[in-house]
Amino acid sequence: MTEHTVKSYGEELAHLTAEVTRMGGIAESQVADCIAAIARRDGPLAQAVVAGDERLDTLQSEIERKAFRLIALRQPMAVDLRHAVAALKISMSLERCGDMAKNIGKRALILTEADPMSALTRSIERMGKLVQGRLKDVLDAYTTSDLQRAIGVWSRDEEVDEHYNAIFRELLTYMMGDPRTINACTHLLFVAKNLERIGDHATNIAEIIHFELTGEELTSQRPKLDVLSQ
Amino acid sequence: MTEHTVKSYGEELAHLTAEVTRMGGIAESQVADCIAAIARRDGPLAQAVVAGDERLDTLQSEIERKAFRLIALRQPMAVDLRHAVAALKISMSLERCGDMAKNIGKRALILTEADPMSALTRSIERMGKLVQGRLKDVLDAYTTSDLQRAIGVWSRDEEVDEHYNAIFRELLTYMMGDPRTINACTHLLFVAKNLERIGDHATNIAEIIHFELTGEELTSQRPKLDVLSQ
Numbered sequence: 502m503t504e505h506t507v508k509s510y511g512e513e514l515a516h517l518t519a520e521v522t523r524m525g526g527i528a529e530s531q532v533a534d535c536i537a538a539i540a541r542r543d544g545p546l547a548q549a550v551v552a553g554d555e556r557l558d559t560l561q562s563e564i565e566r567k568a569f570r571l572i573a574l575r576q577p578m579a580v581d582l583r584h585a586v587a588a589l590k591i592s593m594s595l596e597r598c599g600d601m602a603k604n605i606g607k608r609a610l611i612l613t614e615a616d617p618m619s620a621l622t623r624s625i626e627r628m629g630k631l632v633q634g635r636l637k638d639v640l641d642a643y644t645t646s647d648l649q650r651a652i653g654v655w656s657r658d659e660e661v662d663e664h665y666n667a668i669f670r671e672l673l674t675y676m677m678g679d680p681r682t683i684n685a686c687t688h689l690l691f692v693a694k695n696l697e698r699i700g701d702h703a704t705n706i707a708e709i710i711h712f713e714l715t716g717e718e719l720t721s722q723r724p725k726l727d728v729l730s731q
Numbered sequence: 732m733t734e735h736t737v738k739s740y741g742e743e744l745a746h747l748t749a750e751v752t753r754m755g756g757i758a759e760s761q762v763a764d765c766i767a768a769i770a771r772r773d774g775p776l777a778q779a780v781v782a783g784d785e786r787l788d789t790l791q792s793e794i795e796r797k798a799f800r801l802i803a804l805r806q807p808m809a810v811d812l813r814h815a816v817a818a819l820k821i822s823m824s825l826e827r828c829g830d831m832a833k834n835i836g837k838r839a840l841i842l843t844e845a846d847p848m849s850a851l852t853r854s855i856e857r858m859g860k861l862v863q864g865r866l867k868d869v870l871d872a873y874t875t876s877d878l879q880r881a882i883g884v885w886s887r888d889e890e891v892d893e894h895y896n897a898i899f900r901e902l903l904t905y906m907m908g909d910p911r912t913i914n915a916c917t918h919l920l921f922v923a924k925n926l927e928r929i930g931d932h933a934t935n936i937a938e939i940i941h942f943e944l945t946g947e948e949l950t951s952q953r954p955k956l957d958v959l960s961q
Binding site for chain 2: 569572573574576577578582586593669673676677680681683684687690691694
């Protein structure tokens with residue numbers, strides 16, 4: 502293709518999808534790093550996560566601008582429109598995952614100055630690995646247009662909620678047993694909540710992929726514990 | 732206009748904007764009601780908020796579908812595209828405000844069974860009124876395309892953060908003073924966090940309006956306290 506060739510719709514769409522995939526890779530790393538920063542009490546890594554979030558914001562703005570332009574100028578119909586809308590919506594979800602990783606990074610920084618709470622931190626790390634795995638799986642499903650894999654992520658939504666509920670109880674017990682830990686524990690509580698929300702985004706991305714590939718909603722019978730998700 | 736007249740782009744856009752405005756009214760009520768449910772320990776009102784959220788979800792889906800169709804079929808340029816994109820993005824923000832109001836409603840239900848904590852509840856109520864006012868102002872700005880009013884909301888972003896920080900400290904003191912209140916206090920902590928996030932959405936909507944009306948971003952010099960917003 503020469504420099505002056507006008508790109509086809511298919512090419513522009515492939516470019517957009519590739520950018521979302523790349524953004525997904527960065528979001529995945531940010532999530533992995535913020536969990537490691539909590540687990541290892543690693544201040545510099547936490548700082549890197551906080552600083553790295555801007556890149557996701559910039560990528561999201563660019564994807565959004567390109568997606569709307571593509572939709573507005575190219576008049577895509579049916580399945581092509583679904584691809585462009587999916588790219589846009591997934592980038593929005595990833596940008597929010599990045600915000601949560603940044604927030605966890607900030608809390609990791611604060612927690613390096615508190616006494617270690619190893620048992621709690623290990624629980625958080627386990628939950629983090631689970632959430633990280635869900636995000637990886639759903640991004641794999643997006644990259645390979647793998648409907649079954651997306652449905653798999655969606656149907657295992659409950660696991661994260663169970664972890665969150667267990668950690669919530671663990672934190673309450675800890676705080677009541679030693680009120681001096683309350684401040685640090687509230688940070689871990691928000692870390693767990695942010696991880697739960699990243700898990701919700703993985704579910705949300707699975708739903709977006711399902712609609713992209715089939716044109717049908719996947720929202721009716723999702724198993725969902727009531728954990729006051731927010 | 733007869734039934735069979737094909738609607739003009741302007742008419743479709745006006746219809747979309749009207750639906751966003753209506754959705755804004757419902758979101759405003761949901762936010763007001765969940766705050767009242769916390770303040771008055773009003774179980775039935777809390778239940779109504781929880782049940783009422785579905786309506787916002789449905790409206791958001793409809794607005795999203797219509798906005799993408801409008802953008803894809805009508806090939807709007809420049810300012811018209813900005814109007815349609817703003818409607819879409821504001822509806823997304825309002826849907827999330829609704830999720831937070833629902834979450835506060837669920838916590839209000841739980842708190843009706845705990846001992847009253849009047850001082851804390853009053854602080855939450857004051858913060859709630861502030862956030863509610865910001866949401867109202869920014870929706871007024873949207874309805875009347877009032878740029879200055881939107882900028883006003885945006886520039887007062889700091890007030891909510893200050894309230895959140897004060898409530899956070901108040902809650903810590905309370906929990907340390909009487910560890911039996913820890914469970915109830917963690918619910919209030921999440922209520923305050925959700926209110927803070929509704930306040931952030933008001934700021935976000937102000938930025939969307941600014942871009943809609945001017946074509947320029949309003950993100951550079953926003954005054955922002957670091958309150959670990961998330």
